[in-house]
Amino acid sequence: MHKSISILFLCFGLVNSFIVSAKTPVATEHFFAEPDMVVAKLSPDGNSIATIRFTNDKPQIWLIDSATKQATLWFDVAEFSKRQASIKQLAWIDNQYIAAQFVEIKKGVEGLLDTKAVQRLILLNKPVNNTAQVEVLSVTTKGSMVHPLPEQKHQFLYAKSGLVSKIYRLNVNKLSVFGKKLNKLHKIDGGQFKKSNEVASIKGWVTRWFLDSNGQSIAAFHLNHQGEWNLSKLVDKAEPQVLHTWDFANITKNKSSDITSPELVPIAYTGEEDSFYCLDLNEDEQRTIYKVNFTTYSEAIVYQSDAYKVIDIDLSEDNKLSAIKVINNGRIETVYIDNNRLKQHVDLPNNPSLVAQVDATKDNSVRVYYSENHDQPGEFYVQRQAEVGFLGAMYPNIKDQLGSELVEQTVTVEGLEIPFLLNLPLSQKSPVPLIIMPHGGPIGVFDNRYYNPITQLLVSNGYAVLQVNFRGSSGYSTELKDAGKKQFGDLMLKDIYQASEQVLAMKRIDKNRVCTFGMSYGGYAALMLAIQHPKRYKCAASFAGVSDINLLLDNTNVSDKQRLWLKEYIGDSVTEYDRLKAISPLYLADKIPVPVFIGHGSKDEVVDVEHAFRMKLMLEKHQKPFTWYINPEGEHSFADSKQASQYFERLLEFLHTNI
Amino acid sequence: MLIVSSQLAVGQENTLTLFDIEQAPILAKNQAYLLVRVDVSGIAPSFNFAHILKKKGSYAFDSDKQKLGEKYAVSLKGVKTGFYLLAIKTGHYQITRVNAPFYNLPYWRPTNNVSWQFSISANKINFIGELNIANERGSDYISVNLFNRFATYQATMSEQLTLLLEQYALVNGKGIRDDFVEELEGN
Structure with missing residues (x-):
């Protein structure tokens, strides 16, 4: 891959001496590969670990001996389900049996029925050796x-x-073998x-x-x-x-009804009397977890997901949050939550910023940990007494391949502290070019300090990457989030710009080589920043970006509730048409001073592909240079690793050429 | 594909049939062309719309106060994906319902908001968007939309409407304010 990147540079006649990174750029496809190991569960006696790993997008359950680390394939979901299937829950019943709760995703009827999730519980008997037949039982009821x-x-x-x-x-012993027909003498379950x-x-x-x-x-x-x-x-x-x-x-x-007031419903017990972890049904997407006492009605936010909808949570023995289950691209994923106290008790490699205890025996003699860092995707470790052993990685192909420095700072804009993250390549010999990468959303989403494949792909290719948690972002304070109301094209952009100015004052950044890139709202912001500050940027790239705000608001795909939310947080396309038009890049295309890259998926149901086509026609009208990328099968995000790799290869080519 | 033209009064509802663009109907007095791209699946989809008894210009919407006049129904059964024409009176219209029966699901979607309005101007070909009914048999999923996709299909429409465009200008027939075409074609 390193070779192919070099060839690419030569083809475009570039001098790539500024691309100086401590490590060889990692192949783009590795950043967007399907995850490998995602869950690890310890048996009550601590001798075995059941892990969920993915092969060809289908989960498998592997059994690992916690002492020898020997792994055996225990169960392959592909043999049981042809649909999109996930394992929602994996739990040891005892030292011999593990229960797996499957969820098969079946979409419902828009506006009539919710998406259907068909569940099935199966129980697996631990095989005595590698060649033994695995007994699979199920609950039919x-x-x-x-x-x-x-x-x-x-x-x-x-x-x-x-x-x-x-x-x-x-009792497991009274259940029937999965798929076996019962005769008249046997009762169901x-x-x-x-x-x-x-x-x-x-x-x-x-x-x-x-x-x-x-x-x-x-x-x-x-x-x-x-x-x-x-x-x-x-x-x-x-x-x-x-x-x-x-x-x-x-x-x-x-x-x-007031959609800004939370409508909290319980999803888990906190271990304290009458107190429950809750989700807010009035949130645009349920990303915030509250702790609510239904006797005193006291409530507090205990966690916010950076981007994905929360559907469930995992608790530790003492009822603290250890992980959340989110929906990402229709698939259930586990996101582990940092437990700062653990870092003092366990010494994991690479000094990770996120350490979570995934599981432990009752006496804590054996524990399973998850760790992650801004330049290291998730890894699982087992600790037996003082010895720590590696179990597996979410993305084994990039394990120990990345290296970057994370700087966290704030900038004050209009009296509000705006946090931002700057990822820098290691061992720079000269100032490095900068990519300003605003997040999507824009309300209730944020960039966290942990691993982000897009950020690390760019860093691996020699760029510093700036991610600003502008007003409207969640994850920090209610004040920051609420300040984003109706600031879509105003103070949100100012926050990003002010943060970038602070970063550009650093000697390690080359202020003459700066581009913007973003997806969804981030794509909108990337174009608007280039329009508002014509001398600052060399290029701008937008994927699935909003080009016409009124068009976004008038989408028939929006429910009545979402329509109310959009009016409250972005604006009203009936009464505020002119204001929204004035901050839409489509109508400012004549002012775009630099080459732009417009990318979109034809099947995007959030920001319709019309946004890209309108921008294209307007750029053509004003004879502005642009690069065009349409994926006929693409949605609002990338459906698979192939789609993502293909797009990001094009993006890197665009950045290398224009920055 | 030949689609027979008819305009039959059924009670208070007129049943309309779509025309292929190569067989554009002749316009009667006070009529103009409605152009729609249809991309639907299912057993017997159709949609209903009605004339809004209100002057164009105000985009504010209140379903309780909205007064509707003449009502129309258009069958989409067997209609292949592509562009189709209707000759209808000029004015402002509301799509009131899209029917998308699908196997064992007698589904219809109410459409009582401004995004489902369209406007027909005299001496124009009024593109009201893409009526899209997407479903997946294996998963009982149905999605019904009217996409405002003038730019997406501009090149295709220009290519397919060559003869008609010699007589009539192509405009965006969305019933809500949308300055895009005006800005694109303006100086």
Whole structure:
């Protein structure tokens, strides 16, 4: 790959002496490859680790001996499902069996039914050796596992919803082999869904049960017979006590309801009485996790996802957040959460900025850790006593291949502290060119200090990369996020510009070689910065960028609720048409002073491909130089590694030529 | 593809049939061309629209106050992906519903907001956008949209409408304010 990059430079007649990096540029495709290892779960005795790894976009479960690190393929999902399937939950039932909750994604009907997620629980018996046949059992009755009861051999808790919803204690030994037809003498699931196995029960359809770490039922979120949603506390054998009621039917009908006030619904128990982790249904996409006490109604934000919609969370033994489950490109992914205290107790390679404890035995003698750094994608380690061993990496092809310096600073703009991140190549012999890369969103999204493949691809190719968490960004403070309201083309851009000016004052940055690049809102900002500051930048690149704000707002793909949100945070294309037109790059195309790169996916359902075509026609009208890239199968982000690699190769070519 | 023209009154609703662009209907008095790109799938899709009894110029929308006049229905059954014409009276219109029955799902989408309005100006070919019904049999997924894609299809429309463009100008027929074409063609 290094060779092909060099050839590329020669073809374009460039002097590439400024591309000085400590390490050889890593092949672009490696940055966008499918992840390898994504989850690791420790058996109760600490002797085995079950990991989820991906092969050809399908998950597999591998078994690793925690002492010898010997790995054996345990289960291949591709043999069980032809659909897009994920493993939502993986939990050891005891030292012999592991339970895997599969989710098959089936899209629903837009505006009528939600996307359907079909779930299925299977249980795998640990093979005695590499060649042994793996026994796969399953629960046929619809429902989900709510607690693995790892201390109780062969037993786990399974919930079934209906007019009356119940939790049952099931025994693995009574379940049937997956896919095997039962004869008349065998009962479904061993006839275990009976009164004597009930451990909790409540009237109405339960969507979430809340249990403590010992498997004790605490509360349930359920639809009652009056059509209301209740959070009910379970009190031994007494009637459940309603903690809070939601009337979603009326909220939906009332279009003018205040969408800026959170509508918090519980997703997990915090371990403290009447206190739950919650998501906000009024958020554009659920990225913020709150901790709410439904007796005192105190609430606090405990975590914000940088970009993706949160659908579930993982808790540690002491009920602290250890990971979140997010939807990225339709696939469920696990994002680990940094636990700063751990860094003092475990010495992991490369001094990672993110360390999370993924799992541990009850006596803490064996632990599994996840680590990540701005220039190192996720890795898993196992610690037995004092010895730390490597288990696997999310992206093995770039393990130890990257190296950059991360600088975190702030700049004050109009009285507000604006945080920014600057990634610099190591061992520079001369000032390096800079890419200003604003994030998408723009509201409620942010760039974090951890690994970002696009940033590291650019750094690997010799560029410094600036990411500004301009007003409207989440992850820092409510003040910063709220300050972004209706600042789409105003103070958000000023924040980015002021941060870049501060960075350009550094001797290590070549202020004469600066380009902008972004995706979605970032693409919009990239073009607008070039328009507003014609002498500062050498080029601008926009992928899936907004070129006409009014066109974005008038999309028929937007629901009534989203329309209200857009009016509140961006503007109203009816009453504010002229203001929004004045800050749309489409109508300022004659002022673009530098070469631009317009890229888009034809199947983009967020920012329609029309934005790119309009920009193209306007650039042609004004005889402005531009590079054009349309992916007929492309969506708002890259569907696969091939699409991403293809685009970023073109982007690198554009940057190398024009910066 | 030959599509037979008819305009039959069914109660208060007129049933219209799309014309291939090579067989443009002759315009009657007060009529102009509606041009739509259709990209639909499903068993028997169709859409309904109605004349808005209100002067063009105000884009504010209130579904409760909106007064609708003559109503129309257009079948899209068997219509291949491409551009089609209708000859209809000049004025401002609201698409009121898109029907997209799909196997066991009798689905229709209400469309009572400004994004589903279009405008027909005299002596023009009014491109109202791309009516798109996308579905996936394997996953019961349906998405219904009217995409404002004048720029996306400008080159194709110019190529296919050659003869008609000698007589009539092509304009964006979206019912909401959109200055793009004006700015593109202006000095």
